[in-house]
Amino acid sequence: MQKPYSGRVKLIAQRYPSFAYGDLVKIKGNIQKPPPESENYYAKEGVLGIVGFPQIELIKSRQGNPVKEALLSFRNKIISIFKQVLPSEKAAFMAGLTIGAREDFSKELTENMKQSGTTHLVALSGYNISIIAIAVMAILGGFLSHQLSFYFATAIIVLFVLMTGAEASVVRAAIMGIIALLSTHAQRIYSLRNAIVIAAFLMILFNPNVLVFDVGFQLSFLALLGIVYLAPVIKNLFKIETPGFLGWKENLTQTLSAQLFVLPLLISVFGFFSLSSIFANILILGVVPLAMGLGFIMAGLGLISIFLAKMIGLIASIILSYMLFIIDLFSHLSLPIPILTGQVKSFGIIFAIGYYAILIWLIIKYKGNEERRI
């Protein structure tokens, strides 16, 4: 709000007229305090009041941060390229996969992804950041010094985060990605443990409320901890030594370990967990990097020529068809865990502590075995 007032308020407005980032608007309405049940959510967003369907008058456009305005305009350009190259549902899905844009998702697609346990595919994460970092370093590394390539890659990761709305998962991945680049640049060992904690520390320094009130933050870190610490345990217990055809064994261990780590949170927050999500993810995760890579190439080529982007779009379309088929199939083959879908809608705190104590015990026990074996 502008002077004499200050602070953030949320406006729930009619769909039209449409407003955009950076619009300076005059509001006439009744500011209410957020309801107690959602107070924490709004605290995390820094929102202090809510106005339901106020009168909104546009005073002036382009009053926001010019860098962010340019990035959002670039984001819209990418989405429009996807729309020109791919059928509408595939274009929306590709926009979700590559830049986390979900505004064009149909209700059916959103529900199918939820039922099949694949919503995390459109939460930007390490995959996206890795592709950007590798691509930038590879392209610029040819004609720039290593130091300049590092600075450019870091800057592009930061701009990508700002462009995509800085969700918890992508901020976490970006910080860890930059630390990984920094470690290579400084010729130091990359410690995953330290990178995870520094990422959490920096995010909480920026906004301490995310630790307890941001489900995205919690899911992102818990899934990562599962993949980093529990996946090796599962591999060891089931003697998984090779990634398997199209990496299915790798995908299985990663999905299972991430799901086991986020299980109490999923049940507490969403009251739902489906076993079929594990199978859906095994079948999908193998092609995600390819789909994302093609998406980024398509967006890049689309800036030069839509015809060139359409050539890549043909291949991408086949992969997206497969992914959407799996999502649709497993949304209908949902295998909810019976005890977790009825009356029991939340893990008690004691049960959750016990659950994580068992997981930690398993991890420590495995680590000991491995060290002894070595």
Added chain:
Amino acid sequence: MPVYNIAFYVCVFFLVGVLIISIFSNVLMVALAAFLISVCLVVYKKYIFALLFLFVIVGAFYSQIFNKIQNSANVPFGASEFSGVIIKIAQGDTKQDII
């Protein structure tokens, strides 16, 4: 202890401080408890961990101050007229959520 390990534990204890204050919300109690644990660790000659426990207090106070500053904004509750710049917008099928 190497510097990177000290940095790691400082971050961890700071995060614990933020976590505890987010749950229990009484900053003085949290500070007192962390201080007493720290004193106990000094008695047992665990000087590094005693020092690290003080970062629980830092985390708790940081979180508390952050929320105080955030909530000190001048929001005109009730019927009012005001102006501002849109910083975030989510457009659905039937409505727009604007911040």
